[in-house]
Structures are given as structure tokens and as C-alpha cells.
Amino acid sequence: MPVPSYVIETNNLTKEYGDLLAVDGLDLQIEKGEIFGFLGPNGAGKTTAIRMMVGLLEPTSGGVKIEVKDGEEGESVAVCPQKLVLWEELTPYENIHFMGKMHDVPRGSLDSRVDQILIDLDLDEKRDNLASELSGGMQRRLNLGMSLVQDPSILVLDEPSAGLDPQSRYSLWEYIRSLKEEEGKTIILTTHLMEEADRLSDRVGIMDRGKLLTVDRPKQLKKSVGEGDSIRIELTDPGQSEAALRVVSSLEGVLETKDVDQGINLRALDAVGQVTKFTRALEDKGFEISDVAISRTNTLEDVFIHLTGREFRP
């Protein structure tokens, strides 16, 4: 098995803001040519972590090592910020072209590169309109295009599909995947969308409250939660969930139980066949059930719940 080559390595990377520990001792290796997804709710520390990784933010302690080709440092890492960062009085062409000039893209290749990006991101028709006149989706694509003109080997995307409609989101995912597959770029993305992290990332790091909880391939992460289906039962009186949990735990066929956000999460084989048995057992003991939900396959949300004991609230 070949030894993976890391392009970014962090060592106990920490950022404190007064009493707040925004990133808590992050140790991480990003492999060359992979799409790495930072998944976590808002405030988990994802953006802070990547800002330190690309040198925009001074860490309180710890370090970052970026492996790049000679003479490439700085130019080889591009960041596409979560916020739309563009010059509204310039056209899409001018915005991308200006960033190319600033990154010293050779004059001979700059024009063709800008043209190609405009075509790839479906902005060619609006190339001469002012950025302020573009739709929100187009502005977000332009935001990405401005990060690509320097042809970086590492591309950091901070919440790339924020504010996009589902169709635009899927197109964007496809494009991001093509950047990896066709151009061999290493892509680090932060997201609070389970589906985005799951479908796009080769590896996912789940962050919560500044800590990196786990890193693995999405499939492995889901597998780690355990066998069976997931059933969530909510009671009319959430205060009784602890007592109800004790009842459910003793039932035959229940593999795992958890009190999550004043509801019961349990794992069982053949959940559909057994759910009536579980709910009846609770009702017989006087618990009033308000809602029942069954998930046949594990999701990254289940992983998050499994790791934190809390529901994932973006």
C-alpha cells in the first residue's frame, strides 16, 4: 500500500479568543489530491481552522506545514471565502483577470484561462456585465472562479454551496469533483451540509466546539455508528425521556440506546418490523409518544449524534 503524501499537516493547531477555545489542538494531515470535508455545525471552528491553515490567521499555538513545489508557496493555495468577496463595479471577466494579474499568472495564458473559467462556471454570457448585476448564484460561481485563476494546487472552499438552490449545488459539486479528477487539485472544504460532505468528500473530519472528533472516509464513519436502523422516538413530555430510555434498553432486539436532545434514539435490526413493539412497550408503561421516525441507513448526522450525543443543528 503506497504511503500517502500529505500536502498540509497541522500540529496541535490552537486558536483562543479570550476564554473561547475556537480550535482546540487540531492534528490533521490532508492528502495530496483528495477532497477533504470539514463537517460541523456553525461555530464548530471549521473556518478558523482553515484560515490558520492558509496563513490568514495567526494561531495561538501549534503549527501548519504546507508541502508545495519549489517556488510555489503562497501561490499554490487559493481560498474561496464563504462570503461573496468580489469587486462589484468590475465585470466577471475583470474580476477574474485582476486576480490573475495579482497572482502573476503569465500574460500568455491568462486570457485563455479566464475564458475557460467563465465557460466552466457558466458565466460566459454575463462576462461583461457588472458583478453587482449578477444573480446570487452567479456571484457565488464568480467567487469560486476568482480563486481558480491562479491554478492552485490546493483549493480551500469555505461553505462553497451556501445560498445555492439544489440544482446549482449539484452542478457545483460536479465541477468541484472535476477539479480533483481532471486537474489533480487537493480540495479542502468546510460545510454544514451532511449531503455535501458525504457525496463530495474523500475523507470527512467532524468538528464540534473547536475539536476534531473524528476523521475518516464517509462510508467508514457511517459504518462505525453500528449495524441496524435508527429509530427516534419523541415523547409528549420530554422530561420523561430518561425513564423511557430505561424501558427501551431492556427490550429484546434493541442494539443501542441514547438520550438525544430530550428524545430517544435507538438502533435495532429490522426497525420497521419492530417499531410497533417498542412503542407499545412504552405506551403500556404510561408514556405518551408524540413522534416516531425511522432511518434505514446511517447518515453522517447519525455519526455526529453518535459522537456528541446531540442532534446536528447547522
Add this chain to the structure above:
Amino acid sequence: MKFYHIAVKGLKEIFRDKKGLALLLAFPAIFMLVFGFAFSGDEGGTNPYRIGVINKDEGAALSVPGGGEEIDNFGQKLIETLQELTFQGSDVPLFDVQLVDSEQGDKLLKERDLACVISIPPNFSASVNQLIGKTVREEITRRVGEIVVGAFTGDPSSEGLSFKEGFPPSQFEFPGAEKESSRPQLPEVEEIRATLTIKGDPGYVAYGQVRGILDGIIQEFKTEIVSRAKERTSSYFEDGPTLPAGFIESNSESISGSQSFSIFDYQAPGILVFALLMGAIGVASSLAREVEEGTLERLKLSRMSSFDLLFGTLIPWSIVAIAQVLILFAVAIMIGFSWTGGLSSILLAIVVAIFGGIASVSLGLLIAAFAKSEKHATNLGTLIAVPTSFIVGAFFPLPKVALGKLFGSTFEVYDFLPWTHAAEALRILLTFGGGIGEVAIDIILLVALTAVLFSLGVFFFSRNRLSPIG
């Protein structure tokens, strides 16, 4: 060369933001118009002061040579004197005199249509008559006394003093002299006191100015009457040594080139500097917007230096400053700005103002290094630019705080600011008609201090905004 790309981007942004550009260009025009009108009123400079006069003087009978008498009205003479006065070295009348009654006068004073109202009392001529009589009496007795004393003592200074043939005349040609008697009589003098009242609004600047001028004029009017009475008395005596009439005299003279200026003309250089300093706020806001909107963070990832960013920002904003300077001058000239020294002076002044504008752009860049947001930059810019305009003496000189000598001139604490030299050079060129030789040092210091200011901007911007955030 990255500064070039930033400059091109900046120019596109400035010129495409039509509303913003219109405001940038309208600002100096409106600014100069407002200040121009505010300072070009009739409250000073060489515009005549409008004053009202209530002449209640009843006149007085004066004896005339050869017998008889005529009625003279010294109130009317005072009015004529006021009407004839002009500004020093100019043919512009000092006063625009309007004859009013008491009620009219009060109304016009309240409306500030008049700077003051002079009320001449009914006994003004009578009082003047008595002043003449007193002067004649004193002068004749003095002269006669000197002849008598000279005859007794042989005082050489009284040599040549003698009566003219026919002295004493049958009657003195002066008011108050006994006319019927065959013996000469000296004028009888009564104490008649007339009080001229100068009424006005103490809160009105023009009143204060006119009050001072009128006090001097009335004193001069009195001195003139006394002097003429003395002259007429001397016609009865042979010439003798003249006693000195006065020991101290004063004369006011305007400095070169400023004789026919209005207050606006004096203030225009300061107004220019003030307007240019205001430009710093726009520059600071524009750069702070790059920080606030995150575009600076994008640029930070390129190999851009602080110099690239600030020099690239300086170029388009300096072009805006040049346009603003041209508009400021054009509007000033349009509303009647007069300067000394012809076209070369104004062209040189435009160059100085452009450097002053570039200094303001540099100040804006420095402010942006400390501003956290666009709003913060605007507030901080105002807080710095407005007091700076006063510190550099745009409107009035500040107390001297000398630090030492430089090129033979006293170097003040304010001389560390480039606009001090811009204001100074503009005044020398436009108000006093000075040439390039007289402003060369100010221009050199202006350029050097602008370069220092820009370097400080580069240093602090690099430290505060381009380093990784701590």
C-alpha cells in the same frame, strides 16, 4: 507592477460608481460655493459698509469775512466726509451711507441691512462752532503771548514773529467774535457738548468693524476742524517758526497685493486646504471597505505588498484630488475670487494644491491602517481631518510654537504637517503675489512630508492589515 493593476482596478471602480463620483466632484464645487458666499458678503474686505445716518443737526450761524453770517451744517459735512472716504489704495467707497429716520434705522439694523446707524444730534454744528471758537481763542492768545514774551526776553525762537499789517482786524472772522464792537474781540466760548450716537447690534461682526473705523474717523474729523481753525488764525500773523503740531502719527497700509481683496479672497487658500483635507475621509473609507468586505483578504493571498496596495490606491485617488482641485479653483474664480500675480500664480497654486491633495490621500491611507470598518474610517477621518485643518492654520493662525530654525525660517510644531506648507504657499502665491522662489521651500517640505506620510501609511497598513490576524 502590482500597484499598476490595483490602480487600474481602483480607477474603474471610481469612475463606474457614477453616484459616488458625482458626489466626489460635486463636493468641492458645493463646498467652495457655500464658503465663497459665506465669506463674500458685505461684512468686510473692500465691499462698502452699509451704514445709516439720522441727521438732526440744526446747523449754526458762522460769521463770514466782510461781515454777515451764514448757516453752516457740520452734520451734513460729516455725512459728505463719510461718503467720500475710500478703502486704502482703492477707489472703492468705505461706506454706503443711507439717510434714515429712527424707526427705519432700527428696522434695518434688526434685519442686518445696516452695520450701524449714526445719530447726529441737533446741536452738532453748534458744538463744532464752539470747538472752532475755542481753538481760535487759544491760538490767538498763544501767538500774541509768544510775541510779547519774545519782545521782553529776546528769545531768538520768537524772532520774525509779528503781526501782519492791519492786525488786529476790526473783527475776527470766527464764530462767537463780537461783531458790533470797534474793538477786536476774541470769540466767546460756551460749553456745548454734542454726542454722536453709533447704534448697532453688538452680535453683528460688521458692527464691531465699523465701530472701530468710525471712532477713528470722528476723531480725525475733529482734528481736521481744529487744524483748519488754526490755519485761518495764522493768517493774521507773519510767518514765524512753526511749533511741531504732533509727535506721533499713525498710518495704516495694506500689505502688497491685498488692497482690493474681499474676505473670501483672503480665506480662499484656507478653504482650499480644508476641502482637500476632507478628501482623506473618502480615501480612508474606500480602503476600509476593502477590509470590511473581505476583498483585502483575497489580495493578501497574492504576493502583494503594502506598497503595491497603497500606491495603487494613491494613484486613482490622486487623479480624483486633481479633478477636485481644478473644480475648487474653477468655482472660486467663477464666484469672483481675486488673486494677485496673474496666470503663473494661479497655475503654481494649482500645483501646490494638487500636492496638498496627494498629502490628504496619503493621510486617508494612514487612517485606513487603523480603521476597522468603513464607518469607523469615516468617523476617524472626520476626527482627524477637521482639527488638522485648524492646526495647519487654514482659517486663522495658531499661537507660535517654535522648535528651531530651518532654511533660515522658524520651524513650528505645525510645520510637520504638509498642509501647513500648502496653506502657506497658497497664501504667498494668491494673496501676496509671491513667485516660485518664495514658495520653493514650502513646496519641498510639502512633497517631503507627503512622502513621509505615505511611508507611514505603508508601514502601519502592512503591520495592521496585511499581517495574519492575531
